[in-house]
Each structure stands twice: as C-alpha cells, then as structure tokens.
Amino acid sequence: MITYFVSLALLAVIYGIAAIGLNILVGSAGIFSLAHAVFFGVGAYAAALMAIHVTPDILVCCGAAIGVTAVLSLCLAFPALRVRGEYFVVASLGLQMVAATVFNEAQGVTGGYGGLAGIPAPTIFGTFSLGTPTRLLLTSLGILLLGLGVVLAFMRHSFGRALGAIRDSEIAARAIGKNVELLKTTAVVLGCTYAGVAGALFAFDIAFINPESFTLDQSGLILTMVVLGGAGTLLGPLVGAVILTLLPALLTFLPMVPPTEIGTLQQFIYGLTMVLLMIFRPAGLVGRRSARR
Amino acid sequence: MLVIQIIIAGLQTGLLYALMGAGFSLIFGATRVFHAAHGATFVVSGYAFVTCLKLGLPLWIGALAAMLFAVAFGLLLNALVYRPIQRDRGSFFTVFVAAFGSVIVVQSAMEFFFGREPQTVGSSMTRSVEVLPHLFVAPIFPIILVIAVISLGAVASFLRWTSVGLSLRALSDSPSLVEAFGLDPKKASNLAFGIGSALAAPPAILIAMTNGINPAAGAHVMLISLASTIVGGIGSLVGAVAGGILLGLAENGAIAVFDTQWSEAAGFVVLFAFIIIRPSGIFGARITR
Amino acid sequence: MITRRGFVVGAAAAVAAPAVIARAADAPYALGTLYPMSGLNAEFGDMYAKATSLAVEHIAEEKLIRWPIEVRSQDSQATPQGGAVGMSRLVNVDQAPYVLLGFTGVSKAAAPIGERSKTVMVNGGGVGPDLANLSPYFWNVIPLANQEISALVPYLAAQRLLKVAVVFVDDPLGQGMLAELQKRLPTIGGEVVGSYSIPPTARQFGAIAARIRDVKADAVYFAITGGGLLMQLIKQMRDNGVDQPLITYSVGNLPSLASLPEANGLVFTGQSADWSSSYPATKRFVDGWRSKHGSDPTIYAQNYYNGTRLFALLVRELERTGAGVTGEALLEQRRRGGKFDFSGGEVSFDENGLITSRIQVSRFTSGRVEVLRAGDL
Numbered sequence: 001m002i003t004y005f006v007s008l009a010l011l012a013v014i015y016g017i018a019a020i021g022l023n024i025l026v027g028s029a030g031i032f033s034l035a036h037a038v039f040f041g042v043g044a045y046a047a048a049l050m051a052i053h054v055t056p057d058i059l060v061c062c063g064a065a066i067g068v069t070a071v072l073s074l075c076l077a078f079p080a081l082r083v084r085g086e087y088f089v090v091a092s093l094g095l096q097m098v099a100a101t102v103f104n105e106a107q108g109v110t111g112g113y114g115g116l117a118g119i120p121a122p123t124i125f126g127t128f129s130l131g132t133p134t135r136l137l138l139t140s141l142g143i144l145l146l147g148l149g150v151v152l153a154f155m156r157h158s159f160g161r162a163l164g165a166i167r168d169s170e171i172a173a174r175a176i177g178k179n180v181e182l183l184k185t186t187a188v189v190l191g192c193t194y195a196g197v198a199g200a201l202f203a204f205d206i207a208f209i210n211p212e213s214f215t216l217d218q219s220g221l222i223l224t225m226v227v228l229g230g231a232g233t234l235l236g237p238l239v240g241a242v243i244l245t246l247l248p249a250l251l252t253f254l255p256m257v258p259p260t261e262i263g264t265l266q267q268f269i270y271g272l273t274m275v276l277l278m279i280f281r282p283a284g285l286v287g288r289r290s291a292r293r
Numbered sequence: 294m295l296v297i298q299i300i301i302a303g304l305q306t307g308l309l310y311a312l313m314g315a316g317f318s319l320i321f322g323a324t325r326v327f328h329a330a331h332g333a334t335f336v337v338s339g340y341a342f343v344t345c346l347k348l349g350l351p352l353w354i355g356a357l358a359a360m361l362f363a364v365a366f367g368l369l370l371n372a373l374v375y376r377p378i379q380r381d382r383g384s385f386f387t388v389f390v391a392a393f394g395s396v397i398v399v400q401s402a403m404e405f406f407f408g409r410e411p412q413t414v415g416s417s418m419t420r421s422v423e424v425l426p427h428l429f430v431a432p433i434f435p436i437i438l439v440i441a442v443i444s445l446g447a448v449a450s451f452l453r454w455t456s457v458g459l460s461l462r463a464l465s466d467s468p469s470l471v472e473a474f475g476l477d478p479k480k481a482s483n484l485a486f487g488i489g490s491a492l493a494a495p496p497a498i499l500i501a502m503t504n505g506i507n508p509a510a511g512a513h514v515m516l517i518s519l520a521s522t523i524v525g526g527i528g529s530l531v532g533a534v535a536g537g538i539l540l541g542l543a544e545n546g547a548i549a550v551f552d553t554q555w556s557e558a559a560g561f562v563v564l565f566a567f568i569i570i571r572p573s574g575i576f577g578a579r580i581t582r
Numbered sequence: 583m584i585t586r587r588g589f590v591v592g593a594a595a596a597v598a599a600p601a602v603i604a605r606a607a608d609a610p611y612a613l614g615t616l617y618p619m620s621g622l623n624a625e626f627g628d629m630y631a632k633a634t635s636l637a638v639e640h641i642a643e644e645k646l647i648r649w650p651i652e653v654r655s656q657d658s659q660a661t662p663q664g665g666a667v668g669m670s671r672l673v674n675v676d677q678a679p680y681v682l683l684g685f686t687g688v689s690k691a692a693a694p695i696g697e698r699s700k701t702v703m704v705n706g707g708g709v710g711p712d713l714a715n716l717s718p719y720f721w722n723v724i725p726l727a728n729q730e731i732s733a734l735v736p737y738l739a740a741q742r743l744l745k746v747a748v749v750f751v752d753d754p755l756g757q758g759m760l761a762e763l764q765k766r767l768p769t770i771g772g773e774v775v776g777s778y779s780i781p782p783t784a785r786q787f788g789a790i791a792a793r794i795r796d797v798k799a800d801a802v803y804f805a806i807t808g809g810g811l812l813m814q815l816i817k818q819m820r821d822n823g824v825d826q827p828l829i830t831y832s833v834g835n836l837p838s839l840a841s842l843p844e845a846n847g848l849v850f851t852g853q854s855a856d857w858s859s860s861y862p863a864t865k866r867f868v869d870g871w872r873s874k875h876g877s878d879p880t881i882y883a884q885n886y887y888n889g890t891r892l893f894a895l896l897v898r899e900l901e902r903t904g905a906g907v908t909g910e911a912l913l914e915q916r917r918r919g920g921k922f923d924f925s926g927g928e929v930s931f932d933e934n935g936l937i938t939s940r941i942q943v944s945r946f947t948s949g950r951v952e953v954l955r956a957g958d959l
Contacts (some may be wrong), residue, residue, distance in 0.1 A: 003674055003675055004675060026386065032385070032386060032389070078569065079565070079568050079569060082568065082569060082572055083568060083572045085385060086321075086327050086385065086527070087523060087527075087568065087572055089327075089389070090519050090520060090522075090523045090564065090568070091523075091564070091565060091568040093516060093519065093520075093561070093564075094520065094561040094562075094564040094565040094568065095561075095565060097516065097557070097558055097561040098558045098561050098562055098565065100558070101554060101555060101557060101558035101781070102558075104554065104752060104781065105552070105554055105555075105752075107752075112752060112753070112757075113662070113687065113751075113752055113753040113754070113782070114662060114687060114690055114691075114753055114754040114757075115662050115663075115690075115691060117662075117666070117690060117691050117693065117694045118693075118694030118695075118697075118698075133674075206663070206666050206667060206670070207666065207670070207694065207695060208662065208663070208666035208691045208694070208695075209663075210662045210663055210691070212661055212662065212663045213663055216512075216516075220393060223390070223393075224390060224393070224394075227386055227387070227390045228390075231386060264401045264404045264405050265401070265405075267397050267400065267401035267404075268397070268398060268401040268402065268405070270394075270397060271393075271394040271395065271396070271397030271398035271399075271400075271401065272394065272398050273394070274390055274391065274393065274394025274397070275374060275391050275394040275395055275398065278374075278378060278387045278388075278390050278391035278394065279374065279377045279378055279391065282378065282384070282387040294796075295792055295793070295796045298789075298792040299789055299792060302786075302788040302789045302792065303789075305788070306786060409810075410810055411810065411813075411814060413817075415843075419821050420820075420821050421821055421822050421823045423823060427795065427796070429792075429795075429822055429823035431821065431822075503818075503821070504785050504786065504814065504818070505814065510785070513783075513785070544786075545786075545788070545789040548789035548790060548793065549789060549792075549793065552779065553778045553779055553780055553789075553790055553793075554752055554779050554780070554781055556781075556784070556786075556789070557781055557783065557784065
C-alpha cells in the first residue's frame with residue numbers, strides 16, 4: 001500500500017515540475033501554450049536514449065533532457081515572437097499535433113508507437129541506484145525544490161517584472177526599452193526545460209515511454225493544473241498537479257461505480273470541476289479571489 | 294484520375310471543416326469568445342441525429358433534431374458558462390479552460406449513454422458510384438456541396454443584408470456602440486451562438502452518415518476548424534471557409550503524396566506555416582502586435 | 583478531446599489499489615492478468631477475464647492444486663503505456679509470479695519489466711511475430727502472425743491473389759505483419775503492391791481507398807490492432823469502390839463484424855477450433871463456457887483458459903517437489919518439457935516458449951463463419 005502512495009506522489013511531483021514550467025510561460029509571460037507535452041516527451045526520449053545507450057546516471061540524463069529541450073523549444077519561441085493570444089494557442093496546438101506524428105514516425109529514434117522499453121533504473125555517482133520508487137520520489141522532490149528556487153530567484157529579479165510587463169502590454173514594455181524578443185525567448189526556453197526534466201523523471205519512473213504520453217491530452221492536463229491552481233502564483237501549479245493526479249485515484253475508491261465506467265466518471269468530474277472553478281473562482285485555488293487579468 | 298479523386302475527397306472533408314470553421318468564426322468574430330467547445334456542439338448534434346434515426350424516425354426529423362440540439366447546446370453553453378465568466382471580467386485563459394472542461398463533460402456524458410464505439414446510420418447515399426473510369430463519387434457529395442453552399446450563403450446574406458446581421462458585425466467592433474444604438478448585446482451574442490452552432494449540424498449529420506459519430510469525434514474536427522479559422526483569417530467568414538477547404542485538401546492530399554501517416558498532421562503543418570509567414574491568414578485583417 | 587489516454591498514468595496508478603478477492607485465508611497463489619478492461623478493446627478483456635475465471639473454477643473443482651488461485655487484475659487498456667504501468671503494478675504491488683496478458687504492444691512494453699523481475703508472462707491474444715523472442719519468461723499459447731501468414735499464403739496462391747495491398751497501423755504488430763507478408767509473398771510469385779500505414783486515431787479512409795484502387799491490387803490485407811477500427815476501414819473501403827477480397831488475421835473473428843453487411847466475404851485466418859471435439863479437456867471447457875454464457879466460446883477464450891490451466895499444471899508439479907512458486911521455478915518446470923493437457927489437445931512448448939497449432943482460413947458468409955481451409959500442423 002505504501003508503494004502505491006509513493007508512486008502516486010511521484011507522479012504528482014513529476015507533473016508538478018512540468019506545471020511549474022508551464023506557469024512561467026502562461027502565468028508570468030502570458031504565453032498560452034498547448035504544446036507543453038511535446039517538451040515533456042522530448043525530455044523523456046532524450047533521457048531514455050541516454051540511459052539505454054550511454055549511462056543511466058541521472059545527472060547526465062537530465063542534462064541531456066535539458067539540452068535537447070532547450071534547443072527544440074525554439075520551435076515554440078519562434079511563433080511566440082510572431083503572434084500572441086488566441087493565435088498563439090492555435091499555433092502551439094499545431095506544433096503539438098505535428099510533434100505527435102513525428103514521435104510516431106521517427107521510429108529510429110523514438111521506437112514509434114511501440115516505444116522505448118526497458119529503460120534502466122537511474123543511478124547517481126556511478127553506482128548508487130535510484131531505482132526504487134522511494135528513492136526516485138526523494139530525488140524528484142529535490143529537483144522540484146530546486147526548480148521552485150530557480151523560479152523564485154528569477155521572478156524576484158527584474159526578469160519576473162519584465163515578463164509581467166510584457167504579459168500586460170507588450171507595446172508598453174517595448175516602449176520602456178525592454179528587449180521583448182529576448183525576454184520571451186528566455187521564458188519559453190526556461191519553461192520548456194522544466195517540462196524536459198519532468199519528462200526524464202517520467203521515463204525513469206515508468207521504464208517505458210511512447211508517444212501516447214505526450215499528446216494533446218497531456219498538454220491540456222498540465223495546462224489545467226496551472227489554471228486550476230492559479231496561474232502566476234508560485235504554488236498554484238503544484239496544488240493543481242496534486243489535485244489532478246489524486247482525483248482519478250480517489251474516484252476508484254467510490255464503491256458504486258462499475259470498473260468499466262470509472263474512466264468515464266473521472267473525466268466527467270474532471271471536466272465539471274474545471275468548468276465550475278472557472279465560473280466561480282477563475283484565479284484558481286491559490287490565486288486571489290477576484291484577480292484581475 | 295487519382296488526383297481528381299483526391300481533390301474530391303479533399304473537398305468533401307474540406308466543406309465539413311469549412312462549415313465548422315465558419316460557425317466558430319461567426320461566434321468568435323461577434324462575441325470575442327474563443328468557443329473551443331464548438332466541437333462539443335458537433336458531437337451533441339450528431340448523436341441527436343443518430344438517436345432519432347435509430348428510433349425509426351424519418352431523416353428529416355433527425356436533421357431537424359440535429360439542428361435544434363446544436364442551437365440549444367450552443368445557447369446553453371453561452372448562458373451557463375461563458376456569460377458568467379465574462380461578467381467577472383474573465384480572461385481568455387479562463388474561457389478556454391472552461392470550454393475545454395465542457396468538451397470533456399460532453400464527451401464523457403456521451404460515452405456513458407452511448408458507449409465509445411462509433412455509431413452510424415447506414416445509408417446507400419454513402420456508397421460510391423463509378424461516375425467516370427476510376428473516379429468514384431458518393432451521392433452524398435453533391436448533397437454536402439449544396440447544403441454547404443446554401444447554409445453559408447444564407448448566413449452571409451443574413452449578416453450583410455439584415456439589420457440584425459449588421460448588429461452582429463458591429464458587435465465585434467464595438468459592443469458599447471451597439472448598446473448606444475439601442476440593440477441588446479446579449480441578444481446579439483445569443484444570435485451569434487445560435488447561428489454559429491446551427492452551422493455545426495450539417496457536418497455532424499454528414500459525418501454520422503459516412504464515418505459514424507463517437508464521443509471523441511468532435512476533437513479532431515474542432516482542432517481543424519480552429520486551424521481553418523486562423524488560416525483563413527480571424528473575423529472573416531469567407532476566410533474560415535477557404536481555410537477549411539484548404540485544410541481538407543491538405544489532409545487528403547498528404548495521403549496521396551506523402552506517407553499516409555502524415556494525413557492527420559498535414560493540416561497542422563499548413564497552419565504552422567501560416568502562423569509563421571502570414572498570421573493574419575488569407576483574408577484576415579492585418580493583426581497588430 | 584480527452585481520451586482515456588489523458589488519465590492512463592493516473593488511472594493505472596489508481597487501479598493498483600489492491601482490490602483483493604476474498605478467498606481462503608491460507609496461502610493462495612497470485613495469478614496476474616493484464617487485460618484491456620476499458621477502452622475500445624474492453625470487449626476482448628471481458629472475454630479473456632471470463633475464460634480465466636472459468637478455468638480457475640474448473641481447477642478448484644478438479645482439485646488440481648493445494649491452494650486456491652487469486653486473480654489480481656490490472657487494466658492494460660490495450661496500449662503499450664497501459665501495459666507498462668499495469669505490469670509494473672502486478673510485479674511490485676500484487677507480487678504475481680505469473681501474468682496472463684494480450685496484445686502485441688502491451689506485451690512488448692511489459693516484457694522488460696517481467697524479465698527484470700523474473701515474472702512469467704503468458705500471451706494468449708497478441709500475434710506480433712517478434713513476440714517469439716522477447717524473453718525466456720515470455721511464453722505464447724497462441725500462434726503468431728508469421729504462422730498465420732504462412733497458413734494464408736497457400737490460400738492466396740490457390741485463389742491467384744498475388745498482388746496484395748496492405749493497410750496497417752504503424753505499431754509493432756502492423757510492422758511485423760507487413761514484414762512477414764513482404765517476405766512470404768514472393769515465394770508464391772506475389773508481392774506487396776502497396777503498403778499504407780495509418781495512425782491508430784485515423785477515421786477517414788477514402789483517400790487510401792483511392793490509392794488502393796489505383797494500384798490495382800488483387801486483395802487487401804488489414805494488419806490492424808482492434809476491431810472498431812477494422813469495422814470503419816471495411817465499411818469505407820466498400821463505400822469507396824474497393825471491391826477486391828478483404829483479408830485479415832484472427833482479429834477479424836468478431837461478432838460485431840459478422841453482422842456488418844460490408845464485411846460479408848471477409849477472409850481471416852485463425853487457430854483451428856473444433857468445439858464438438860470429445861477430447862476431455864476440450865469438452866469440459868466448451869460445456870462450461872456454453873452453460874455459463876449461452877454461446878460457443880472463441881479461440882481467444884480457449885487460449886486464456888489454457889493459459890490459466892497451464893499455471894495450475896506447473897504449480898502441481900512444483901508442489902510435488904516442494905519448490906516455491908516463483909517465476910524462475912515455473913520457467914524451470916516448463917523447460918523440463920513434457921506435454922500439457924490443454925483444451926484443444928495436448929501441447930508442448932519449444933525452447934522459445936511457443937506452441938505449435940493448426941491454423942485455418944475462414945470467411946464470413948451471410949453473417950456466419952465458414953471454414954475455407956482447415957489447417958494442417
């Protein structure tokens with residue numbers, strides 16, 4: 001039973017890291033991306049390939065994930081510089097859909113729909129294995145705290161204020177001399193690398209990855225975590241991640257639901273929660289009550 | 294001949310996308326609400342049609358039901374979800390997440406009542422006939438063409454020639470001005486939702502007859518409709534139609550030229566290209582950055 | 583927009599909450615099952631689960647083994663991801679030494695997990711050719727696609743269907759079957775004239791039908807995972823002027839397809855099954871199934887019945903020697919050879935954990951299954 005909770009917690013932490021990253025884009029910079037799962041996937045594939053072919057050292061694999069994700073996130077940064085708002089949403093949507101097909105087709109790299117199986121357990125400092133769920137959870141928590149620290153540092157710094165300025169009015173921000181292009185690109189790259197690291201941890205957790213985990217569904221899930229918790233707040237994304245990861249688990253304990261309908265019921269409650277929350281508490285659970293956007 | 298066949302297939306799909314895109318564009322253009330749940334309207338409408346036919350009711354009643362349910366659903370969503378959010382100065386994010394949630398609610402409700410398997414109504418109209426050597430066209434194709442032209446023509450005329458239609462166009466430019474002229478923005482927004490949602494009924498009926506309706510069917514159609522609105526140019530009805538047709542052709546064309554695997558992504562590649570090169574779309578106004 | 587996938591990780595983690603069937607308190611044997619209990623292929627999972635529980639009942643009645651069997655089930659959703667997560671749960675949480683599973687993608691994802699933990703995995707439904715060599719711990723009680731295609735090829739030759747167009751889902755099963763066809767057709771002077779891969783979420787096949795017509799194939803072969811997609815494909819092929827014979831593998835033997843008018847004439851291969859046989863184990867299975875479910879069983883049901891039975895037969899030997907029931911011990915026992923008394927006849931395994939079976943070629947004729955060519959071993 002303990003293993004069960006540990007694995008659930010691990011999942012919440014992993015998605016939490018990804019959600020924090022998306023919050024940098026959505027909450028701080030106003031860049032509404034539906035492609036976050038793409039970078040989650042890129043990080044997962046990078047780490048998995050590194051672990052399978054070179055070394056399962058967690059620092060190396062996460063480093064690979066960060067590197068590859070940072071470079072590929074420029075694919076998202078580019079449209080972010082060209083358009084914003086609804087246009088950008090649809091553009092990110094386009095990127096997500098194309099990436100899904102690329103993941104399926106680049107079989108030499110990703111293994112296609114059959115995926116990459118048998119990802120070895122992560123190690124650190126040579127031989128110390130982080131393979132058990134508990135150890136992986138502690139590692140992930142460490143990474144999560146580190147990630148939060150980085151966000152805090154950035155946001156306290158003028159970077160955070162500058163992003164806020166861009167979110168509120170790009171024209172004004174440019175008028176006061178902010179290098180909008182550089183700031184936006186930095187935000188995108190930073191946010192996406194969080195997703196990459198989360199993806200690497202995900203790959204180690206399940207020991208198997210394939211394109212099914214990196215679709216529009218997951219992008220939507222992570223986005224909902226951010227908005228539910230409260231975009232722009234520090235802990236909002238985490239709250240959202242915990243709730244949305246736990247919700248399906250809690251539902252399984254309802255006695256009167258037949259097992260074949262559990263999935264449907266989960267979705268229904270999930271969707272309804274989203275709608276109600278947006279009507280009555282749009283700033284999210286952590287956000288201020290009548291937050292003006 | 295293969296080329297012509299693919300073009301016809303592309304047109305058939307494209308017209309359906311065009312209708313969905315036009316509906317979305319109308320709603321978005323008039324109310325500025327990013328009605329991402331338009332796909333849910335499609336699904337509800339389709340199931341209404343299929344259920345009527347499965348109950349043995351004639352085709353025209355099914356079609357009527359599809360239309361009624363589509364309009365009712367669109368209005369319901371506007372009243373229960375979008376308006377409360379907008380009252381509270383809801384941001385784009387909020388509306389989007391709410392729409393997203395609504396889609397999920399509808400999808401799971403449909404799954405619960407109808408199951409996940411596609412439901413279809415068999416009809417001889419979907420069976421192709423060899424009209425020219427190696428050219429197969431189903432009787433349903435000219436029907437789709439006619440319905441699309443009539444619907445779009447009707448909507449366009451309405452917007453252009455009637456005063457109510459004019460008020461809708463005015464609404465997107467300046468809601469306060471509309472009020473000043475004594476027109477009710479709330480009524481106008483309902484009108485937009487009503488007409489826009491009604492446009493989802495013909496595609497739903499046609500898809501129900503050809504491929505079958507299943508709860509997840511709205512998603513793909515919705516995504517492509519969003520894409521066609523952007524490609525065509527937000528705010529332009531003609532653009533949404535052109536965008537839809539273009540994307541339908543791209544999707545089917547990809548099958549002919551590239552690996553069949555890329556058909557789903559083809560539309561989005563086109564979208565992405567437009568965003569990078571010409572974000573305002575084919576017919577849209579230049580967007581200010 | 584959200585499919586089951588959006589929840590797969592969370593939900594599968596959730597399903598792991600051990601819901602244990604209350605049985606005798608002593609030391610029941612844990613038998614894991616990894617079937618699709620939700621999603622488009624839940625029809626299969628339901629069938630497999632029924633077969634498993636029938637077998638467990640019979641095993642208890644025959645008093646084959648000392649302690650009762652406790653079935654621990656996880657939902658694979660018929661996807662590789664679901665399979666990986668479910669297998670992980672079965673190994674870590676349910677501690678099952680022996681797991682029954684199905685579907686090629688699921689198997690390939692679960693195999694490394696089972697191998698690492700030395701858990702026996704028995705496949706009764708997936709037919710991808712590379713399931714033959716996944717791991718010493720991975721056994722197959724179903725003939726694989728290469729065996730099915732080997733049996734199909736003489737039929738193709740006899741019917742002069744030499745130019746075959748292949749529509750396949752781009753997953754391990756589809757790829758494996760395409761490769762097999764590409765290998766075997768030239769031996770009868772035929773060839774794969776066109777191969778069209780479709781994403782598992784595809785819905786519109788009109789353009790593919792156009793290409794198939796263009797390439798002038800003699801027949802069309804479907805290497806598709808799952809019945810719902812197959813139904814749509816067949817309907818749209820016929821709707822779009824593809825008149826050629828349609829052929830597929832054992833997945834075609836579905837009641838929902840039998841009643842589809844467009845599927846009339848669909849040819850499919852599959853294991854030979856003689857439900858009227860008087861072989862005791864067969865009779866017991868068929869009678870049990872008929873009395874419980876009021877219809878004839880399917881070949882898949884028989885495979886999972888046998889897979890469960892195999893567990894009991896092996897455990898019986900282990901009990902005799904006093905060995906603990908672990909994956910390793912079960913593998914050793916199976917390797918000792920000998921014949922196993924299955925429904926359908928006695929079987930033995932080769933070193934790869936494969937059994938030999940008879941394959942037959944059948945066709946849907948007016949909603950009924952008509953056997954065209956009974957198989958030879």
